[in-house]
Amino acid sequence: MLAENGNGIAILYSNDFKSVVGTGPIKDGLKDGAWNGSLNDTLRYEATYKSGNVIKGNGYAKSGNKYPFNMEYTVPEFMGGLNKFGSYLAKSIVYPPEARNHNIQGRAILTFTVNRLGILHDIHCVQGNEILAEEALRVIRLSPPWKPATSYGITVDAIYSVPISFSLAYEN
Structure with missing residues (x-):
């Protein structure tokens, strides 16, 4: 068992369940602590969360370039x-x-x-x-x-x- 009553470790999978897109601790059902993952072969990330919100994070392109972020996604x-x-x-x-x-x-x-x-x-x-x-x-x-x-x-x-x-x- 990885999590019970919304607390523990979560593993997030892609929509087709063929790959893991993120792993990290959850508290009360929300991301809380150090997470890491990859969304495809061109992006990986590391982030620290508190109560589901990004505190700080870095995305890494396939080129190795580092991109700081404080939100997982932003819209145009x-x-x-x-x-x-x-x-x-x-x-x-x-x-x-x-x-x-x-x-x-x-x-x-x-x-x-x-x-x-x-x-x-x-x-x-x-x-x-x-x-x-x-x-x-x-x-x-x-x-x-x-x-x-x-x-x-x-x-x-x-x-x-x-x-x-x-x-x-x-x-x-």
């Missing part, structure tokens, strides 16, 4: 955060005249990949009115680079989805 982020992204959208989006003339409102949900350099590619609309989606796509294609996602301190490509809402203001 527009430079400056969500508020800056909202400002960028508000400044950049031009309500399509055809949509305005036909009282078309709604949202377009876009999905794209943010690569390791923060460049957006494979941008496409997964839901929304075609006219609104065209404008949303135009603006996202013009986006400046983003802060890329990380996995154990190493930048990685990540898929990101964003809803962009279009609404008309009416005069009273």
